[in-house]
Amino acid sequence: MTMVDTRTDIPKTPTLPDAQTVTEVTHWTDRLFSFRVTRPASLRFRSGEFVMIGLMGDPDPKTGKQKPLLRAYSIASPSWDEELEFYSIKVQDGPLTSRLQHIRPGDQIILRPKPVGTLVHDALLPGRRLWFFATGTGIAPFASLIRDPQTYEDYDKVILTHTCREVKDLEYGRQLVETVRSDEMLRELIGDGLDKLVYYPTTTREESPRMGRITDLLRDGTVFRDLGIEDFGPETDRAMVCGSMGLNLDIKEILESHGLREGANSDPKEYVVEKAFVG
Ligand code: A2P
Helix, strand or coil: CCEEEECCCCCCCCCCCCEEEEEEEEECCCCEEEEEEECCCCCCCCCCCEEEEEEECCCCCCCCCCCEEEEEEECCCCCCCCEEEEEEECCCCCCCHHHHCCCCCCCEEEEEEEEECCCCHHHECCCCEEEEEEEHHHHHHHHHHCCCHHHHHHCCEEEEEEEECCHHHHHHHHHHHHHHHHCHHHHHHHHHHHHHEEEEEEECCCCCCCECCHHHHHHCCHHHHHHCCCCCCCCCEEEEEEECHHHHHHHHHHHHHCCCCECECCECECEEEEECCCC
C-alpha cells in the first residue's frame, strides 16, 4: 500500500522558526511513513546523527502562546543528499506523530539544525566487519550510513540486520537496499564497495524466509552460520545498534559476551548504541 505524495509547486515562504518545507511523503503501512524536507544550506552532519524536528503545538488555553513540539529523529538520508529524509512511526495518540503523519508536500516542519548522536564512524575503532542491528524505525540512521561512501572504505563487509513484526514493516529497508545496490550515482560514488553490503531481514509475527528476533538468531548461532562467519569478536567486528530499549539491552549483552566494548565519540571502541526514537 505504498503511497508516494510529491508536489512540485512548493511554496517557499517560511513562517515557523527553523522552518523546512516538506517535499515528499511516503506511507509504507498504516503505522509507518517516511518524508523528505528541504535541507538548511548551513546544515552539516555525520551519517547516523539525529536532529530535533516537529511542529508548532496547540496554543496554550490561557496565554494563547504556541510552543514547538519537538522529537529526536535520526536523519535517514546520507550527508551528500541535498534534502533530508526521515522515517517515522505513526502513533494515533502520540502528541507529535498523530499530527506529523498528516503532513503533505508544501507543508512546513520545524527542524533544529544541531545534529548529534553516537551512531557515527568516529565512535568505532577500525575493524573489518561492520554490523548494523535495527528493529522497527531503528533502521533510520543505517539508511543514512549504508549510503555513506566511508562505510565501504572502512570495512570489508557491512551487515544490516532488521527485525520487524511483519513483512510489510520491512519494506522501507528492503527497497532502500535494492536502490542502494542498483543506483548508478551511488555506484559511481562508492564503486564495487557496494557489493560488501549484506541485508539480513527477519520477522517475528509473520511467516517470512527468516523468522525470529535477531537476538535469538545471534545467540543460537543461526546468523553466523547463514553468513559463514566463524570468528565474530573484537578483533574483526564492529557494531551499531538502534532499536527498542529491549533490543538495545539484549544486543549489548550479546556483544559484550563476545568481548566487544561500548564506545563513544570521545572514546571509540567496538560498538555503539542509540535508542530508536518514538514520536
Ligand atoms: P517481537 O514481535 O518478538 O516483540 P515493536 O514493533 O514492538 O517496536 O518491535 C519491532 C520488532 O522488534 C519486533 O519484531 C519485535 O519482536 C522486536 N523486538 C522487540 N524487543 C526485542 C528484543 N529485546 N530483542 C530483539 N528483538 C526485539
